[in-house]
Structure formats: C-alpha cells, structure tokens
Amino acid sequence: MYNFVSGLQDGIKEALYDRPSKATTEYFIGKTVMVGEQPVVIDAKQAKDIYKYLLKNDYIDDDDNITAEYRKDKDNGTLAKLPETLAPIADGVHSLIQSVFDPSVLAAMVQDGNKTKITENKLNENFAKQQFQTLWSYINHKYAYTVEFDSAELIKKAIDHINEKMYVTRLQYTVTSGVQTRDMDQHAIERRDGFDKTKTRTETLMLTESSQIKYDLIGKIAEGTFLTRRTVAAILSGLQPHVFAMFKHNPEEFINKAIKLIREQKATMIVEHISYNQTEQVYDSNIFTAEKGSVDFAKAYRAKKHIQDYVFTDGTADKSIERRFAEDLDRAEEVCVYAKLPKGFHIPTPVGNYSPDWAIAFNEGSVKHIFFIAETKGTMDSLNLRPIEQAKIACAKKLFNSISTSKVRYHDVDSYQSLLDIMGKL
Numbered sequence: 001m002y003n004f005v006s007g008l009q010d011g012i013k014e015a016l017y018d019r020p021s022k023a024t025t026e027y028f029i030g031k032t033v034m035v036g037e038q039p040v041v042i043d044a045k046q047a048k049d050i051y052k053y054l055l056k057n058d059y060i061d062d063d064d065n066i067t068a069e070y071r072k073d074k075d076n077g078t079l080a081k082l083p084e085t086l087a088p089i090a091d092g093v094h095s096l097i098q099s100v101f102d103p104s105v106l107a108a109m110v111q112d113g114n115k116t117k118i119t120e121n122k123l124n125e126n127f128a129k130q131q132f133q134t135l136w137s138y139i140n141h142k143y144a145y146t147v148e149f150d151s152a153e154l155i156k157k158a159i160d161h162i163n164e165k166m167y168v169t170r171l172q173y174t175v176t177s178g179v180q181t182r183d184m185d186q187h188a189i190e191r192r193d194g195f196d197k198t199k200t201r202t203e204t205l206m207l208t209e210s211s212q213i214k215y216d217l218i219g220k221i222a223e224g225t226f227l228t229r230r231t232v233a234a235i236l237s238g239l240q241p242h243v244f245a246m247f248k249h250n251p252e253e254f255i256n257k258a259i260k261l262i263r264e265q266k267a268t269m270i271v272e273h274i275s276y277n278q279t280e281q282v283y284d285s286n287i288f289t290a291e292k293g294s295v296d297f298a299k300a301y302r303a304k305k306h307i308q309d310y311v312f313t314d315g316t317a318d319k320s321i322e323r324r325f326a327e328d329l330d331r332a333e334e335v336c337v338y339a340k341l342p343k344g345f346h347i348p349t350p351v352g353n354y355s356p357d358w359a360i361a362f363n364e365g366s367v368k369h370i371f372f373i374a375e376t377k378g379t380m381d382s383l384n385l386r387p388i389e390q391a392k393i394a395c396a397k398k399l400f401n402s403i404s405t406s407k408v409r410y411h412d413v414d415s416y417q418s419l420l421d422i423m424g425k426l
Helices: 002-016 044-056 068-076 084-099 103-108 130-139 151-165 186-191 217-225 229-237 251-273 321-331 387-403 416-425
Strands: 032-035 038-041 141-147 172-180 195-204 274-282 335-340 358-362 371-376 408-413
Touching: 032 084, 044 084, 044 251, 068 084, 130 335, 130 358, 130 371, 130 408, 151 229, 151 251, 217 229, 217 251, 229 251, 251 274, 251 387, 274 387, 321 335, 321 358, 321 371, 321 416, 371 387, 371 416, 387 408, 408 416
Parallel strands: 371 408
Antiparallel strands: 032 038, 141 274, 172 195, 335 358, 358 371
16 A cells, blocks of 8 residues: 555656646646545646636736736735636645746645544634633624615726726737757657757737637626626727727637626725625534545644644745734733634625634733734735725625624734734724
8 A cells, every 4th residue: 555655646746747837728737636635637627727717817927927916816815716616626726826936836735645644623622712602602693795886886987997907918829940850869859859949930810800709798797797787788888999899809808807807896886885784694613624634734733722723724835924823823822712714604795705814812801802803914005905805805894893893803914913003003
C-alpha cells in the first residue's frame, strides 16, 4: 500500500510540475487535484468553466496571464465565487490558478499519505460557554430581505457605467512559421525545440462578424442580473452606438462584462433601500461541523479559545491575515471565546450570499461592545474593494447593527488591533 500511495503521489506531482505560464483552457485539461484523499482529473468541461470564470471576473488579461485583480482578491479573501460545477474542487482549482504565477503552490496540492489526519473537529467546551451561547442566540437567526429599486435611476446609472467602462477584445490568432532543425533527435522533440521559429503573424479573427450563432443577448443579461427583460432592453437601447457595436466583436465577453457592470451599479443602490426581516428559521450548531472529510492538521491553528480545537483559515501563506487574526484572538486577555464562522452561515443580499468570518465574545467590562462580528480583509481601504463586495459588507453592517446596537456590532478589519481601534470609535 505504501509503495502504491507513494507512486501515485509522485505521478501526480510529475504531472503538475509540467506548468505553462498562461491560464489557458488547455492548461487545466487533464490536471489532477485532490478532494480529500482522492485525486480528481479535470475534464474538458471543467477546464472550460475555469477559463470562463477567469475571463468573466477579469482575472486574466488578453494574453491569458493572471491579472493583478486576481492576486488582490486572493490576498483580500474576496475571490469571486466559482460556478457550482467547480464547487467540489474549489481549493484545487484555485491552487492550479495560483500555480501559473507561483510554482510553490503546487507542492501543497498533493498531500503526504503518511501524515496524521483529523477526521473530526468537534465542538468543544468553549461552545457551551454562556458568553458564546448568548452571542449565538443573537446571530443564528435566518433573514429575508426586501428591496425596492428605482428602475429609472438604475437604468440611467447602468447606461453611464457601461458606456464608460465597457471594452471587449477582438478574438485574435497567431501564426508561427519555423524550420525543422537539421540534427533533430528524440530529445529535441521532448524538449520541443526541434523547430527554429523564424517569424510570427498575429491576425484579428473577423469570422465573428458574420457568425450564424444566435445569442439571446437580453435574456442572458436579464438572467445574470436578475432584472426584467424590459429593464435590460432599456439599458442596451441607451448605450452609445460604438459601445453596443462591441457585441459583434466578441459576444460572450460583451455579455459577461455587461452583467458585471450592471451588477456593480445594482450593488451601489441596494444598501439604501434594503431591509431585513427575521424568519422563523435558525442555524443549527451542526453547521460548524458539517464539512466532513480528512484534512491536514498541520495547516490548522491549534486554538484554546475557539469553539473547536482547530481553526482552519483561508489562504496558502503560513501567516495569512486570518491566521494572524486567530492567533491574536487566542492570546488576547479580553477575548473570552470566538468562532470562525463557516461558509454555511451567510446573509442573503440581492448580489449574492455573504459570509462574515468571525463571531467574538469578549469578557464583559473589558471592551465597549462585548459581542462582535468581524470580516478580515487585506485592506481597510474601500476603494480597493469591488462595488459588489462593498455592497455585501454594507448589507452585513445594516443587518448586524440593527439586531442589537448595544450588544452586537459588525465591521471589516485587517488586524486585531484595528478591531480594537474600531470598537473604541463605534
């Protein structure tokens, strides 16, 4: 068994280290990622979904290089949600994406079969503490929202935003000419240097302008923005002619970017008009232990004040923002008990569900607000956050700060010290 596992891991590593420098569909096809202890090979459909995800969220540029936008979102913990088809292999997908610009990430994609694993991360005695139970009773309710839009205002803002920001790339192809080397052998073929490139020619693909493929432009945008066809039609009809003409150059990119730009304007409008109503449903405590499977405890933080023995933080860095935050919470004398909130705990918003990171109960009398919900971000500058992310955070503030203004507060922070500073100002 040992030889089989070792051989499997070596084979997977060998396949992974064959790494190009661009995030193309071809790069992802056939790559192997780990789901628990099981290797999963990415097929052509999944590879295409990954590429479309990167394109849709501006995570790759015209040359299929990973953009600074992806790196910033990764560092801030604000990466756009992967499509449902990729959700089961999300960690592996992002490791593959990151490996395009950081080869060291590949080393973490294959686990050592001989390492000790944690099969359960049960709730401990901290969960039963009165301080946490009181906090949990404040925040474990589920909510429904209502929001009213001024359609005319949204249409106008969306038109102006698309006219200013819309840009699509024309599809291009490159033809490379070369001459076979005189003394080509087997090793030259393996090294892919059996031909000397003499010249290249890049051409713009013009076939799209006469393509017979029909796109439901209004329907697709309406589906992606949760707006009516009438509203979408009004937005498109208000675009400047040269902007709308970009659709024929690259229909799919035009649709994806139009959805993104409209959602950004929609996001900026919802905060003023949204209201939350508490439903009869509540989150059960089992959401903290719902994620099953064997995980590597070496990547977890062994905590003393957390409601579970181990805290699994986001990010691949040894000292990520979340890891440092957890360590600071554990050391702080004023902190009584805290929880890393699971993804299953979320707040509904018109632009997607939002999951805050931390629930913290302080020792009474030590700080101004004894209960706090925190979101750890890589930056406190709202200008570095996308409009949709800003809207989600604003909705969270509106909800949590309306639950009990004297008991529960919410804020985004970039360190434990910034949390203390903010608490003193609220």
